[in-house]
Amino acid sequence: MQPFPIHTTTPVTYPGPQPATSDIVVIGGGIIGVCTALFLAREGHSVTLLEKGRIAAEQSSRNWGWIRQQGRDPDEMPIMAEAQALWRDLAGQTNVDIGLRQGGIAYLAQRPTQLAGYEDWLPHARANGADSRMMTAAEVSAMFPGLATPQIGALITPSDMRAEPWVAVPALAGIAAREGVQIIENCAVRCLDIAAGRVAGVITEQGRIASSQVVLAGGAWSALFLRNHGISIPQLSVRENVAATERLPEIYAGAVSDGRVAFRRREDGGYTL
Ligand SMILES: Cc1cc2nc3c(=O)[nH]c(=O)nc-3n(C[C@H](O)[C@H](O)[C@H](O)COP(=O)(O)OP(=O)(O)OC[C@H]3O[C@@H](n4cnc5c(N)ncnc54)[C@H](O)[C@@H]3O)c2cc1C
Known part of the structure; x- marks a missing residue:
């Protein structure tokens, strides 16, 4: 594993001073x-x-750095189309390579109920012009050779994107x-x-x-x-772990979840899990 690169000892880029007023x-x-x-x-x-x-x-x-249409609530689909366009625009407005790639996202399924849930969602993809489709078990095996747990199929959206957070x-x-x-x-x-x-x-x-x-x-x-100001917002605390590996051989250039673990290939050759 490697440490995440931004932390409390990272040099300050923007020291101030702060202004007296601001709109x-x-x-x-x-x-x-x-x-x-x-x-x-x-x-x-x-x-x-x-x-x-x-x-x-x-x-x-x-985070995983996914810019994802796949599996979204139908109301979020138009927002994601706009998000993809905004990310492309913003990537062109900086001379930094932010790692924006259209590598696809796949959700693997081990159980028929998972697969049925993915199939139920597919009409939302079609209605919003996303290229999501189901994969057979054979296609999954060919794409991810050597998986320890057998998969019965998958949902994939090849046009889904990622960037390096x-x-x-x-x-x-x-x-x-x-x-x-x-x-x-x-x-x-x-x-x-x-x-x-x-x-x-x-x-x-x-x-x-x-x-x-x-x-x-x-x-x-x-x-x-x-x-502190007497305002309560309904915010749920959820604890999830993210880890960054060192460079590893490429098994898939996009991003994958099997419902328990998700990973994304990073630009530096490691994986964010
Ligand atoms: C495991 C995991 C994976 C995820 N994967 C994805 C993904 O693939 N794609 C995706 O789109 N989203 C993903 N998300 C969600 C995404 O990471 C968050 O929605 C997003 O980072 C939230 O951004 P934010 O700016 O609201 O919060 P933060 O990034 O937490 O920023 C809030 C900032 O406010 C600062 N701050 C707080 N209080 C003060 C204060 N009083 N004064 C000054 N500064 C203050 C903090 O220091 C912090 O830097 C994932 C989340 C998790 C947990």
Whole structure:
């Protein structure tokens, strides 16, 4: 295994100082905060993005990196079509190779109920123009020779994409910074500044920023942050592990799940499990 590359000892890219005022403050430098800040800046707002650690040091650099249509709720399918287009656009707006590839995603099935569930979902794919299809057991064996557990079939979407999260999110932050977003790392927001019942700014480790609009994109910390202000959000804590292997021989260039374990081939030749 290898360590994830962004952590608390990673050098600070955006030290500040923070501005005294900002049209909009975004709390959290994960994928949600970075993209929110970028697109708000493109609408002409002055935007400050505050991150308590490093850009993408938390969940947004440690996920599988799938940009997935497969298995989505029908209401999400048009969003994913737009997401694919946005990822292609954004990849072209940075000179960093964010590892955007159309390598496909496959869900393997060991049980008939799994296979039936995948078949039930296929009409949603067809209705939304996705190229998802069922694979036979023989096709799965040919694609993944030497599987320890026999598979009875699979669902595959060849047009599904992936990107390298720990490269992509800092690259998008770079686009945002170039387009005027003031990013400050190592700067936790302690609380909202409330005046006369309205948001008047934020109090950070570096002081106060006056702002009438604040976007909270604090990931798993959001519920904790809002609890200080008497707001409860229905956020569920789920513990899942992600590991990064060293370089290994290629068994499949795309991404796969068998319902218990998922993996994605990374650009550096390792796998994210
Ligand atoms: C195992 C696993 C696999 C996944 N795989 C995929 C996948 O393949 N494809 C996909 O699209 N999604 C995937 N996801 C989901 C995806 O990782 C998350 O939806 C996404 O990273 C959430 O981004 P975020 O910006 O909301 O949160 P985060 O990345 O957690 O960012 C929140 C940021 O806010 C900062 N912050 C919090 N509080 C404060 C504060 N008070 N002041 C300043 N900063 C603060 C934190 O330090 C953090 O950097 C996966 C998730 C898991 C658990």
